[in-house]
Amino acid sequence: MTISDLMFPPAFIMILGALLIPLVRPGIRPLVLILVPLLTLLMIWNLDDGVLMTARFLGYEVELVEASNVRRLFATIFALMAMIGGLFAFQHARVVEMSASMAYAAGAVGVSFAGDLITLFLFWEFMALFSTVVVWCGGTEAARRAGIRYGIMHLIGGILLKIGIEGVAVQTGSIAIQPLMLDSFATWMMLIGVLINAAAPPVSAWLSDAYPEASPTGSVILSAFTTKTAVLTLLLLFPGQQVLIWVGLYMIFYGIIYALMENDMRRILAYSIVNQVGFMVVGVGIGTELALNGVAAHAFAHIIYKALLLMSAGAVIVQTGKRKCTDLGGLYRTMPVTTICGTIGALAISSFPYTSGFISKSMISQSAAYGDLAFVWYGLVAASAGVFLHAGIKFPWFVFFQKDSGLRPKDPSWNMQAAMIIFAVACVLLGVFPSLLYQFLPYEVSYVPYTAEHLVTQLQLLLFAGLAFFVTLPLMKRTLTISLDVDFFYRRVGPMIWRSFMHLLVVLNGLFQSLVVEKGKRLPQLWIRYHGPEGPLARTWPTGSMLLWVAVMLVVILIGARLL
Incomplete structure (x- = not known):
């Protein structure tokens, strides 16, 4: 059996490496960071061209591994980057950052060999998840906030990409990765979703916002994968x-x-x-x-x-x-x-x-x-x-x-x-x-x-x-x-609008409390006052007084009916 006959994508080697990093002794981690990408490279360069692995998923025949020259080239540089980035980082990065970085690189390798849109999307979101963790590993309040904004932006991009994929699948009946024309709403949604990951303006501020807030080693890892997988996807689809x-x-x-x-x-x-x-x-x-x-x-x-x-x-x-x-x-x-x-x-x-x-x-x-x-x-x-x-x-x-x-x-x-x-x-x-x-x-x-x-x-x-x-x-x-930058609107103007909205809610709540709740608290007292045992409406009235008031009410009703 050759390496081409192995029944798993090359990305799985790096996912396994990401799981091993927290489990091995500190002295072994540098070997894992170097050897896992090397094994991935060995597998990458022994894959024949064409579709090499398929599976059934959600009723579709998905192509987990499809190799070609351009796919192999991108997967190669992603694996090399994971290896040299690991060498650069291992004395300074935290264990969670090393593990997340390896998983992030695995997602990029998975995108490189994805033969269909569903597989591409799954690895795409896998990358978004672990790249957010890498940003958070900056360990500062600024990194935490930047990671949240980064995650939201990539969530939006992923949703748009998913909408486009579903539209293409419905319109064409195919989920194959092949050149597409911008002739439908679905393909435009796919293009916009990919361009968000490519950091195309006007939504490129997520990159300059998040990458500098990561750790000194995390910034190196982040620079390699997200935008370049977007470039590969554009190259294959558009x-x-x-x-x-x-x-x-x-x-x-x-x-x-x-x-x-x-x-x-x-x-x-x-x-x-x-x-x-x-x-x-x-x-x-x-x-x-x-x-x-x-x-x-x-x-x-x-x-x-x-x-x-x-x-x-x-x-x-x-x-x-x-x-x-x-x-x-x-x-x-x-x-x-x-x-x-x-x-x-x-x-x-x-x-x-x-x-x-x-x-x-x-x-x-x-x-x-x-x-x-x-x-x-x-x-x-x-x-x-x-x-x-x-x-x-x-x-x-x-x-x-x-x-x-x-x-x-x-x-x-x-x-x-x-x-x-x-x-x-x-x-x-x-x-x-x-x-x-x-x-x-x-x-x-x-x-x-x-x-x-x-x-x-x-x-x-x-x-x-x-x-x-x-x-x-x-x-x-x-x-x-x-x-x-454009992020001014969601980093400054957005919070300002939100604070103003919350202040308005506080004011409206105060008015509600004073006009409704406080008045409502007086209703039982008024009820007891007029309907209680000593209240005027609970007393025994003389017949003459009652007839007088009935006559007054009848006159009022007749006048009102006449006027209307």
């Missing part, structure tokens, strides 16, 4: 839908603008995630083979260099306890490993030649040029300069190289350094030898990144972006400001 081009462009410039205004280094990198996912969404919208290859390659490269950037930021937080750019600077003196690795990550996200970003992001912009999408190409090129401004220069400059903050922390523990070095080497290797990645892309690759034209254009772009940064450096210096 390739070539042009609305995604404009959604992606909006994401790109939204991320740049907010990252340039931000002071918190992890929020800078969180907005940068939105920006980078925007490039991938544009590629899905273009929908050509080159564009979809670029999406897959850029997702793979992005997970590595974004994790590397957040690892360097996390190392700084662990060693200094500070996260604001205004509190940092000059750390290159005593944190050389962290500085070098963070700088390599910054160069990679900026598409610097001979880094992974150079050989992946350019495939998307080139596909726009080949598709005669001049406006899109200009937007992507301009955005590349913006990425260099906020992530390529701003983050390392203010954290490591600007004014001396007086802080003298050392580099973090050996496991954190090892994780950063591994991903830094990966950024360079993929940039120098792009065929290492290109051979695993969904379509045959004829694209050559290292042409004289591409090198000169990119270097010119980076040079002028760098010059613009230092010329405007006085304006770029951050102060203790707060950037308002």
Whole structure:
């Protein structure tokens, strides 16, 4: 029997690992964190293409495992991220965070191989559950609140996705994962549900709200899975839908603008995630083979260099306890490993030649040029300069190289350094030898990144972006400001409206108490007063008096009837 004959999805190995982590001795946990993703990788790369496992569920034939090049590529980087993230985290993360992170990664691997919409949805919600736990493991009141908002937002996204899946199943009679047209309410609901997980504006604030409030190790894990599984789902379900081009462009410039205004280094990198996912969404919208290859390659490269950037930021937080750019600077003196690795990550996200970003992001912009999408190409090129401004220069400059903050922390523990070095080497290797990645892309690759034209254009772009940064450096210096986003409405205006509503209820309750309840308390007294033994209505009246009052009442009734 080969590995392909095993009757369980690869994600189950990581779910078992998540269950084992709390049960084993502390000295064994690092082995579990490393070996479980390695076993998952072994299974991933021994799966044949096609549907490999089915089962009956709710009357449907669900496909628990369907393998292909693009699915295998995403599952590979998810498993690698779980392994290197575990290496980075094990000395600092709590047991519940390590276990939840492994389960979260398992959900991403499950989504990667889901062959039908029901299986995809189940693993999708599995991810939402355990990623919320990872946010809560930040251990602060801010993390608790951010986790609640994060969970609510993903609950809404899951409901919309489920509505869409049910609609598609009713309309087509099929739950297969295949390209869909945006020609019905159901497919639009599915698209919106997926875009929420992709952090597409106007509901992208959940990412910059929640990720920075997680622990320094939790932020690294969170950066890899939710948005990239959304990209994979878009790639499988909505390739070539042009609305995604404009959604992606909006994401790109939204991320740049907010990252340039931000002071918190992890929020800078969180907005940068939105920006980078925007490039991938544009590629899905273009929908050509080159564009979809670029999406897959850029997702793979992005997970590595974004994790590397957040690892360097996390190392700084662990060693200094500070996260604001205004509190940092000059750390290159005593944190050389962290500085070098963070700088390599910054160069990679900026598409610097001979880094992974150079050989992946350019495939998307080139596909726009080949598709005669001049406006899109200009937007992507301009955005590349913006990425260099906020992530390529701003983050390392203010954290490591600007004014001396007086802080003298050392580099973090050996496991954190090892994780950063591994991903830094990966950024360079993929940039120098792009065929290492290109051979695993969904379509045959004829694209050559290292042409004289591409090198000169990119270097010119980076040079002028760098010059613009230092010329405007006085304006770029951050102060203790707060950037308002759409979440202002449900974090500030919403609670304000709720407090006003509760105050109104208190006022109305007071009126009810005074006008109704207090009056009601007097009714028994009035009843006794008039109907009690001594009350006027309980007395024995003389016949003459009674006749008089009957006559008066009769006159009143007759007058009233006459008037009406």
